[in-house]
Amino acid sequence: MATKVTITDVARRAGVSRQTVSNVLNSPELVREETRDRVREAIGTLGYRASQAARQMRTGRSRLIATRIEPDRDGINGSVLDRFLHGLTASAARAGYRILLYAAGDERSEIDTFDDLVGSHEPDAFVLTSTYHGDGRPAWLRERRLPFVTFGRPWGDTGEPDASGDPGHPWVDVDGAAGTAAATRHLLDAGHRRIGFLGWPPGSGVGDDRRSGWARTLTGAGIDPAGLDQATDDGVADGEKAARDLLRAERPITALVCASDSLALGALHAVRSLTASGQLTASGRLTAEGRLTVGGQAGGEEGLPVRVIGFDDTPVAKAVGLSSVSQPLAEAAAGCVGLLTRLFDPPSPGGPGESGGPGGPGGPGGPFASEAGGPRTHVLLQPSLVLRQSS
Amino acid sequence: MATKVTITDVARRAGVSRQTVSNVLNSPELVREETRDRVREAIGTLGYRASQAARQMRTGRSRLIATRIEPDRDGINGSVLDRFLHGLTASAARAGYRILLYAAGDERSEIDTFDDLVGSHEPDAFVLTSTYHGDGRPAWLRERRLPFVTFGRPWGDTGEPDASGDPGHPWVDVDGAAGTAAATRHLLDAGHRRIGFLGWPPGSGVGDDRRSGWARTLTGAGIDPAGLDQATDDGVADGEKAARDLLRAERPITALVCASDSLALGALHAVRSLTASGQLTASGRLTAEGRLTVGGQAGGEEGLPVRVIGFDDTPVAKAVGLSSVSQPLAEAAAGCVGLLTRLFDPPSPGGPGESGGPGGPGGPGGPFASEAGGPRTHVLLQPSLVLRQSS
DNA sequence: CTGTTAGCGCCTTCAG
DNA sequence: CTGAAGGCGCTAACAG
Numbered sequence: 001m002a003t004k005v006t007i008t009d010v011a012r013r014a015g016v017s018r019q020t021v022s023n024v025l026n027s028p029e030l031v032r033e034e035t036r037d038r039v040r041e042a043i044g045t046l047g048y049r050a051s052q053a054a055r056q057m058r059t060g061r062s063r064l065i066a067t068r069i070e071p072d073r074d075g076i077n078g079s080v081l082d083r084f085l086h087g088l089t090a091s092a093a094r095a096g097y098r099i100l101l102y103a104a105g106d107e108r109s110e111i112d113t114f115d116d117l118v119g120s121h122e123p124d125a126f127v128l129t130s131t132y133h134g135d136g137r138p139a140w141l142r143e144r145r146l147p148f149v150t151f152g153r154p155w156g157d158t159g160e161p162d163a164s165g166d167p168g169h170p171w172v173d174v175d176g177a178a179g180t181a182a183a184t185r186h187l188l189d190a191g192h193r194r195i196g197f198l199g200w201p202p203g204s205g206v207g208d209d210r211r212s213g214w215a216r217t218l219t220g221a222g223i224d225p226a227g228l229d230q231a232t233d234d235g236v237a238d239g240e241k242a243a244r245d246l247l248r249a250e251r252p253i254t255a256l257v258c259a260s261d262s263l264a265l266g267a268l269h270a271v272r273s274l275t276a277s278g279q280l281t282a283s284g285r286l287t288a289e290g291r292l293t294v295g296g297q298a299g300g301e302e303g304l305p306v307r308v309i310g311f312d313d314t315p316v317a318k319a320v321g322l323s324s325v326s327q328p329l330a331e332a333a334a335g336c337v338g339l340l341t342r343l344f345d346p347p348s349p350g351g352p353g354e355s356g357g358p359g360g361p362g363g364p365g366g367p368f369a370s371e372a373g374g375p376r377t378h379v380l381l382q383p384s385l386v387l388r389q390s391s
Numbered sequence: 392m393a394t395k396v397t398i399t400d401v402a403r404r405a406g407v408s409r410q411t412v413s414n415v416l417n418s419p420e421l422v423r424e425e426t427r428d429r430v431r432e433a434i435g436t437l438g439y440r441a442s443q444a445a446r447q448m449r450t451g452r453s454r455l456i457a458t459r460i461e462p463d464r465d466g467i468n469g470s471v472l473d474r475f476l477h478g479l480t481a482s483a484a485r486a487g488y489r490i491l492l493y494a495a496g497d498e499r500s501e502i503d504t505f506d507d508l509v510g511s512h513e514p515d516a517f518v519l520t521s522t523y524h525g526d527g528r529p530a531w532l533r534e535r536r537l538p539f540v541t542f543g544r545p546w547g548d549t550g551e552p553d554a555s556g557d558p559g560h561p562w563v564d565v566d567g568a569a570g571t572a573a574a575t576r577h578l579l580d581a582g583h584r585r586i587g588f589l590g591w592p593p594g595s596g597v598g599d600d601r602r603s604g605w606a607r608t609l610t611g612a613g614i615d616p617a618g619l620d621q622a623t624d625d626g627v628a629d630g631e632k633a634a635r636d637l638l639r640a641e642r643p644i645t646a647l648v649c650a651s652d653s654l655a656l657g658a659l660h661a662v663r664s665l666t667a668s669g670q671l672t673a674s675g676r677l678t679a680e681g682r683l684t685v686g687g688q689a690g691g692e693e694g695l696p697v698r699v700i701g702f703d704d705t706p707v708a709k710a711v712g713l714s715s716v717s718q719p720l721a722e723a724a725a726g727c728v729g730l731l732t733r734l735f736d737p738p739s740p741g742g743p744g745e746s747g748g749p750g751g752p753g754g755p756g757g758p759f760a761s762e763a764g765g766p767r768t769h770v771l772l773q774p775s776l777v778l779r780q781s782s
Numbered sequence: 783c784t785g786t787t788a789g790c791g792c793c794t795t796c797a798g
Numbered sequence: 799c800t801g802a803a804g805g806c807g808c809t810a811a812c813a814g
Contacts, residue, residue, distance in 0.1 A: 004791095006790095006791060006792090007791065007792065007793095008791085016800075016801095017800065017801050017802085018791095018792085018793095018801090019793080019794095019800070019801065019802085020799085020800060020801085022792070022793060022794095023793095023799090023800085025793095026793075030799070030800095031799070031800090032799065032800095035799085035800090047506075047510070048510075049507070049509075049510025049511050050510075050511065050791085050792075051448075051510075051511070051513070051790090051791055051792070052444075052511045052512045052513070053443075053444045053445075053447040053448045053453070053513070053790085053791080053792090054444075054448055054790075054791035054792040054793090054806090055791080055792060055793080056444040056792090056806090057442075057444050057445055057448060057790095057791080057792070057793090057805090057806045057807065057808095058791085058792050058793045058794075058805085058806060059792085059793070059794095059806095060806085062444070063511075063512075064491075064512075069473075069476060069477050069480050070477070071477055072470060072473065072474050072477065072706065073706075076706050076707060076710055078470055078473065078706060079463060079469055079470060079473075082460075082463065082469065082470075082473045083463050085460060085492075086460050086461070086462055086463065086494060089460050089492045089493060089494040090494045093493065093494065098491055098492065098493065098508075098512060099491070099492040100455075100489055100490070100491060100492075101476075101480045101489065101490040101491075101492055102480065102484065102489065103477060103480040103481045103484065115438075116440070117489075118440075119438070119439075119440025119441075119442075120440050120441065120442070120443045121443045121454075121455075121489060122442070122443070122444065235710075236710040236711070262710065265710060265711075315463065315464075315467050315469060316467060316707050316710075319467055319626075319627040319653065319656060319707075320627065320656075395807095397806095397807060397808085398807065398808065398809095399807085407784075407785090408784065408785045408786080409785090409807090409808080409809095410784070410785060410786080410809080411783085411784060411785080413808070413809055413810095414783090414784085414809090416809095417809075421783070421784095422783075422784085423783060423784090426783085426784085441807085441808075442806090442807055442808070444806085444807080444808090445790090445806075445807035445808040445809090446807080446808055446809080447790090447808090448789090448790045448791065448792090448806095448807080448808070448809095449789085449790060449807085449808050449809045449810075450790090450808085450809070450810090451790085783814105784813100784814080785812105785813080785814075786811105786812085786813070786814090787810105787811085787812080787813090788809105788810095788811085788812100789808100789809100789810100790807105790808090790809095790810105791806105792805100792806090793804105793805100793806095794803105794804090794805095795802105795803090795804085796801105796802085796803085796804105797800105797801085797802080797803100798799105798800080798801070798802090
């Protein structure tokens with residue numbers, strides 16, 4: 001049973017003082033190479049590891065990043081945050097940090113947990129997920145000058161990023177609008193014109209963002225999106241119901257972009273069941289093969305199979321052959337860790353641009369001065385479209 | 392900006408020595424009530440929190456429990472471990488512990504991580520998930536007398552718990568066989584006789600366990616399970632294929648118990664597509680309503696709709712109306728934390744029985760002596776059957 | 783019951 | 799470049 005090996009043991013073994021060992025660890029350039037190697041060898045053979053607790057007492061840094069684990073959401077989309085969390089754990093480890101988990105039901109209890117954690121385990125930073133309108137967490141953390149990043153833009157009251165005078169904080173996000181735009185474009189390219197959108201009620205930043213990409217693309221192609229979308233709560237049953245309405249509307253859709261895989265799965269059900277029962281709509285007809293024939297409509301969309309595209313590329317999408325917009329979650333996690341470490345160890349000033357990141361250009365980079373002294377950096381990542389049988 | 396408040400500040404505020412404050416925190420019974428209240432009030436108004444780092448240096452305990460976050464598995468079952476992890480985080484917090492996360496690809500890297508963690512953040516314990524045949528992690532930890540619990544029985548080489556002389560360690564598990572048995576019984580009660588099983592290739596402890604509950608129940612009802620099951624890799628497509636075989640076999644099944652929701656989802660697809668196309672089998676016929684009419688077979692099963700039951704009660708099961716066996720994951724997590732804290736703070740000896748737990752009787756409680764001195768305790772939880780449209 | 787003493791392992795001065 | 803002090807905040811032993 002190897003009793004705890006300390007820095008003193010290493011020093012003795014290497015024939016140097018404890019400080020030299022410490023220097024080898026923290027400022028190697030101060031130590032002569034020969035000595036350094038000797039110390040490192042001693043560290044290796046003894047299996048020495050610096051005690052975090054002792055180090056933290058001295059430096060005030062815990063090398064811990066705290067984040068919340070969310071309870072299983074109703075839907076199918078829960079896996080998104082899990083994948084993010086896995087990426088975060090891996091990225092953090094690479095940067096020498098560990099993830100500390102906490103659970104919290106609502107904002108109040110989450111902030112209480114912040115308070116608790118800050119006093120006890122003293123994480124070096126927080127990563128916030130699932131940001132929302134009027135999110136009180138960033139303000140609380142900023143007031144106390146606690147480093148943090150959000151995965152998700154700060155959604156202002158208008159649904160636009162930074163629209164409400166938010167002084168800003170580092171964030172990473174995925175460009176949802178670009179994702180739905182790509183999906184819509186793909187369907188346009190396949191000859192579809194009446195491309196619907198199945199989303200959530202207005203007011204959720206993420207949902208509005210995703211809808212906007214669809215609407216923008218349709219408009220750009222000279223198609224009026226009015227009447228082609230439905231808003232509903234997230235869920236398979238809700239999605240199925242809303243999709244039915246769209247498929248049997250006066251101007252029936254022939255393809256559908258959805259704000260989530262749950263909705264898309266519901267839509268798929270709707271398509272299949274309408275297909276199976278050979279139902280008619282006011283101006284369209286679903287054939288046995290899932291092809292929708294739109295009577296008397298102009299354009300080349302006659303006989304095209306009804307297409308559905310989801311969002312998040314969850315395991316279910318893969319399982320049922322649903323095309324979906326995929327978020328680069330590992331990259332997002334890496335981005336969070338990157339922004340955080342940049343806060344801790346500021347890069348040499350005057351370096352390369354500090355906005356933007358891999359996979360896409362940065363955001364607008366507004367001129368807000370950061371009174372907290374932290375650089376207002378952010379990373380906006382581009383999603384990708386994963387095509388399967390459903391489109 | 393509230394600068395770090397220390398135990399000295401509290402002592403001064405309360406007019407006592409630092410030691411007294413410490414006593415109020417750790418051994419309140421040693422302090423006169425009046426003093427205690429005064430100190431507590433000072434703690435409250437000052438917002439004092441004991442520094443974990445300092446405490447850890449003194450006590451050697453970090454109040455951290457390390458566990459692994461698994462990468463997204465292929466399937467749909469990933470959510471199981473996430474729900475467990477959430478429960479673990481919540482239970483640990485209630486007991487005054489936090490969860491420290493790590494990621495690891497294989498056993499080798501996981502053990503390297505153990506080593507790293509033990510030397511740096513020094514978690515008080517580990518929780519191991521996804522145990523498997525020949526799992527090398529428990530032995531590694533036990534050799535070093537590091538406290539740990541596994542979620543999952545130690546599967547011996549024969550597939551039976553503790554069959555290979557494993558000296559034992561604390562574990563929590565869910566009785567999978569009881570779950571499939573309940574599912575099978577439910578189908579028997581509904582009049583089914585040819586109840587199939589869709590599982591994984593033999594050799595996986597969990598899979599064999601689940602199959603055994605089905606086989607046992609069928610045998611108990613006087614039905615020979617031979618030829619009524621299929622083994623395949625986990626996955627919707629694999630499940631669909633295997634289910635087709637079963638539905639069109641010489642002795643076609645009329646109901647199906649599955650080892651996972653992925654397989655069950657595939658089976659559901661198979662049932663629906665066979666139903667839709669009105670396919671015939673050697674001795675059965677699927678009607679349009681998904682009813683299987685078995686020609687010339689004895690028993691009351693004619694005209695019964697084909698039933699499918701999954702395992703794990705994942706969000707997808709809920710979404711598509713699939714009946715499924717549900718594991719009590721929050722309880723399992725609580726059980727892990729309970730076993731761990733029992734290790735740290737042993738209950739008064741001669742207390743109540745130390746085996747078994749809520750929801751079910753304990754395991755066999757073999758007579759192995761534990762050379763490490765730790766009590767070999769375990770908790771076997773009972774799953775429940777969640778019925779939906781599919782059964 | 784309360785106060786004093788000592789030191790956990792490390793890193794940051796400051797001298798050599 | 800290397801060695802000698804000092805102390806981060808806390809608690810386990812003792813002394814009063």
